[in-house]
Amino acid sequence: MxxxxxxxxxxxxxxxxxxxxxxxxxxxxxxxxxxxxxxxxxxxxxxxxxxxxxxxxxxxxxxxxxxxxxxxxxxxTGMSVSSKSNNWLSFSQEMEARGIPIKNFELHLTWETPTEEIANFFEVGKDRKILKMERLRGRPEEPFVYFVSYFHPRIGLTGEEDFKRPLYDILADHKVIANLSKEEISARGAEKNIAKKLGVEPGSPVLVRKRFVFDQGERPIELNWGYYKADSFVYTVESRRN
Structure with a gap:
């Protein structure tokens, strides 16, 4: 190389x-x-x-x-099977590290008016169109995670990019480097549309990982929700006492 x-x-x-x-x-x-x-x-x-x-x-x-x-x-070093809080990887990188082949079952791109939460995070007006990406992904035999991402207009994404590639590689093509991720993990019952996507009964437990992504200047670039089947995802927190 x-x-x-x-x-x-x-x-x-x-x-x-x-x-x-x-x-x-x-x-x-x-x-x-x-x-x-x-x-x-x-x-x-x-x-x-x-x-x-x-x-x-x-x-x-x-x-x-x-x-x-x-x-x-x-x-x-050898990669861990679980997702660690101090080892932030994209979904594609996580799955590659685990040796799990991934299939994209659905990919939808739309331009939408942001909700108040999204507009506040990106610090843009509610009349500003935001690129929304929905992806249903999983093992070749079945999906296990449904992602919904919103991107800051500043990035310059057009929606014509090849989103089969790792997302953060695409952002790097636009001179945007994802440098900081802040996450919230919660559990809830699957709403009807999410249950249908994941092939589970409504109300079944799902893990929700909400990710706030920032560039090197700590400017917001992505807001993402990931809905995982409860038996498909383990989140490991590793702490060291000094």
Missing amino acids: KLSLNHKSPVPLHVQAELLLRELIKQPEYAGGKLLPNEVDLAKELAISRTTIRYAINKLVSEGLVTRKKGVGTKV
């Missing part, structure tokens, strides 16, 4: 380096345990400072994607 950055791009170099490293660790040889190139070599090859490449590596370390051992080096 060729390692290079676009030094003329408006995307910050440390962000480009982070995205590059994310692609690098997906390569079979690194997933198999091969050590990543060291900071000095990476910085030299990418024509950036060691501080910049270290920042990018530390981001992956903080997410549990790689481990760094003094005197040894940095290598890819």
Whole structure:
């Protein structure tokens, strides 16, 4: 895999380096345990400072994607089956980490007038049209999650993008880097339309994950609701006492 950055791009170099490293660790040889190139070599090859490449590596370390051992080096770690609060991944990345093949059963894109909650989150007027995306996804044999996402008009999405690709890769194409996620997890009985989507009886338990997504400047970019079959999703919180 060729390692290079676009030094003329408006995307910050440390962000480009982070995205590059994310692609690098997906390569079979690194997933198999091969050590990543060291900071000095990476910085030299990418024509950036060691501080910049270290920042990018530390981001992956903080997410549990790689481990760094003094005197040894940095290598890819094994992925957890559950979703961790300090290891924020897109749905596609989560499922890839679990080795679960995913099928998209439905995809709907519409432009809608936002509710008061959505307008307040995005800090836009209620007369501003917002892109809404609905996706029903799951294993090849059956769906287990129904997503409803709204996107800030500032991003510049047209609705013509290939949404079969990972969402945050699409946002990166628009020079928008998802950097912060705040989530709320709750349980409730499935409303009629959600029950129909998931193939369960109305009132059956579903887990609802509400996600507020922000860019590097902590500006809102996405508001998402995910409705999961209760037996399909485990959320693990990992805390360390200092």
